[in-house]
Amino acid sequence: MSDTNSFHRANSLLGSDQSCDVLVVGGGINGTGIARDLAGRGWRVVLCEQDDLGAHTSSASSKLIHGGLRYLEYREFGLVRKALLERERLLRSAPHIMWPMRFVLPHDAHMRPAWMIRLGLWLYDHLAPRRFLPGCETVDLNHSPLGAPLQPQWQRGFVYSDGWVDDARLVVLCAMDASELGASILTRTRCTAITPDGDGWCATLQAQGAREPTTLRARAVVNAAGPWVERVLRDGMGVRSNPTHLRLVKGSHIVVPRCTAHDHAYILQGEDGRIVFVIPYEQDFTLIGTTDVAFQGDPSAVRIDDDEVAYLCQTVNRYLKQAVTPQDVRWSYAGVRPLLDDAQSSASAVTRDYRLQVSNEPAPWLTVWGGKITTFRVLAEQAATQVGELLGSRRLPWTAHAWLPGGNLLEHVNTEEVLIHPQAAFAGLQAHLLRQLPWLDDALASRWCRAYGGRVFRMLAHVSHPDALGREVSPGLHEIELSYLRRHEWARTAEDILWRRSKLGLHYSPSERQAVADWLTAQG
Known part of the structure; x- marks a missing residue:
């Protein structure tokens, strides 16, 4: 169309x-x-x-549902509490595209004493009720898998909870x-x-x-x-x-091959006092960001620059054993954050x-x-x-x-455990799909459940055998899904599908990405 x-x-x-x-x-x-x-x-x-x-x-964020731990430093207690209250509401409203994530904060004694970090994390745990997210804890990085990717001088750390979201x-x-x-x-x-x-x-x-x-x-x-x-x-x-008035601030991210063997993210503080997240991403990759750079110009033409790439690499290399270089970058993106101008001198300090x-x-x-x-x-x-x-x-x-579309996983799962933890419902959803279509590839079933939640059964309503999925236009991307995205999710271009409705573009070769564009062109 x-x-x-x-x-x-x-x-x-x-x-x-x-x-x-x-x-x-x-x-x-x-x-x-x-x-x-x-x-x-x-x-x-x-x-x-x-x-x-x-x-x-809105598709150029750090992909986090979080209270904003660092905002406590600026005494924005009201904002943090408001965000923490929303955090669990959102995680429950769409557990297929949002889920809990644990963050590791290596302790740098030159930045802040341990008691100050513990106090901040205690506030973070108690400013709003938590029904299923675990609280903070200390970790001996020398004797934990969480310390394995880090240089040996990082001996002590803290672990706390927030959430991840597919923002687009x-x-x-x-x-x-x-x-x-x-x-x-x-x-x-x-x-x-x-x-x-x-x-x-x-x-x-x-x-x-x-x-x-x-x-x-x-x-x-x-x-x-x-x-x-x-x-x-x-x-x-x-x-x-x-x-x-607004204050426009550019935030950029890079994606590199997977840096860690576990599912925790890291929150790392640079020598300039800013923080950078290192987040497991799309199974095979790590997402690193973000920068805070004053921006002037056309927001639709924003791009990451070489200085930002170098800054992100330099910040994480202060912590990681295996250095990240600009040559490792597989993808990058940048967005302009329209922040409320509160006359702060630092972009990081703007509310x-x-x-x-x-x-x-x-x-x-x-x-x-x-x-x-x-x-x-x-x-x-x-x-x-x-x-x-x-x-x-x-x-x-x-x-x-209220649930967001696809978020009501309870109707597809018959277990009391989902009342305690939304991610139990997701596991049940995937099992239910594979019972209905036992010939379906496990990885494809997992991706579909993550993308569409309970709506996957609408997309596959008339599917009973593999041929009904239509042609496989690119690996794991069939005509039935492409048609669904066009009819129900306003997708019109290959970029819409490969970089916003999904992140398949990160996994595809140029020819595989072109095949999606060609299919869309053929549809008119």
């Missing part, structure tokens, strides 16, 4: 009057989260995104939920102008490939454009004077909290400033409530205990 046809199909859902209650501008995690919450409260919602869902900042898939799941609740999701559709129209707004939407723009009337506008939020507010909505700005002038609007992926749900909940108040009807929140 072409982007133009997709736009017209979604556009027809808006109704003959081409109107909605709320137009959400921006298809990152905040925009899709807000659209989902609003749609679940019964509002008529349209979301437009100029590119693919999560194509920029989280964005897609929010958009899917919003769509199934009645929202219209318009990808590759730029909002070129938003002008006041009586007590609402008149928006001009231009789809890629469409000859003419479409006009949409909205009672309220949510500006969740991430790094572009000031541009939308100023150039799109005509709000020229505003006291709140990761958010601010919601609302106004009825010249018509109802809400702008999202800042934020982080862990707090997207509570941000969306607060935003939806405030938008409702602008529209004269508060309506009740509902997402705190």
Whole structure:
């Protein structure tokens, strides 16, 4: 399906009057989260995104659901508590794309005394309830497998819990939920102008490939454009004077061959005081990041530079036995984080909290400033409530205990253990799939369960034998999955599929990646 046809199909859902209650501008995690919450409260919602869902900042994170241990140092106790409360909610809402991870913090006595680290970790464990994540503990790195990848001078460490997330898939799941609740999701559709129209707004939407723009009337506008939020507010909505501003910070990551033989991650502190994560990634790789570099320019054209690669290698080489070099880098990515400017001199010290700005002038609007992926749900909940108040009807929140699409693994698992730990449900889901399709390859079953959770049974609803999967376009990627991604997840290009809906691009050769692009081209 072409982007133009997709736009017209979604556009027809808006109704003959081409109107909605709320137009959400921006298809990152905040925009899709807000659209989902609003749609679940019964509002008529349209979301437009100029590119693919999560194509920029929201797919360029460190892939962590975390409270932000280092934010305690800046006394951001409220932000840390808010994030810790959300951490377990999110891990329960979609255990196929989010799961617990243990982090190893080697102790550097020159940086901080051990008692200070223990106090910080005790606070981290107790600022919010933990139902299934284990608490912190000390570890003798000389006599533990966790110390094996480290240089011998790192003798003592601490271990604590946080979570991992497939960030790009989280964005897609929010958009899917919003769509199934009645929202219209318009990808590759730029909002070129938003002008006041009586007590609402008149928006001009231009789809890629469409000859003419479409006009949409909205009672309220949510500006969740991430790094572009000031541009939308100023150039799109005509709000020229505003006291709140963004600070754009580039964060870059590198992916190298696997550095460790265990499933724990490391949090390493550089000599400059910044921290860098070393995270097991995609079975065969290690993810290393991130940097904090002030950014000016076009956020869609952001790239990692050689100095950042060298910095990340230098930081981890202070700890690892086997040095990481720029030549080891198999893939890299960079994103621009739109942080709330709080006048801090250091990019690392800038708050990761958010601010919601609302106004009825010249018509109802809400702008999202800042934020982080862990707090997207509570941000969306607060935003939806405030938008409702602008529209004269508060309506009740509902997402705190809701599953994301595919996250309700309980319906496929018959065991009491899942009530204690969500990952037990995932193991049960995979076993259930293999009982239904015993000829299915174990690795493929595992990947599908991780990507789609309970929705894997929708994708395979009419599959009873291997031929029904269709042609294997590239290793482990069949036509049935490609068609599902196009129909249900707004995937249009090979990049959408290989680097956001999955990370198969990391495992494929150039010719195998090209085969996916060729298949999509052949579909029209």
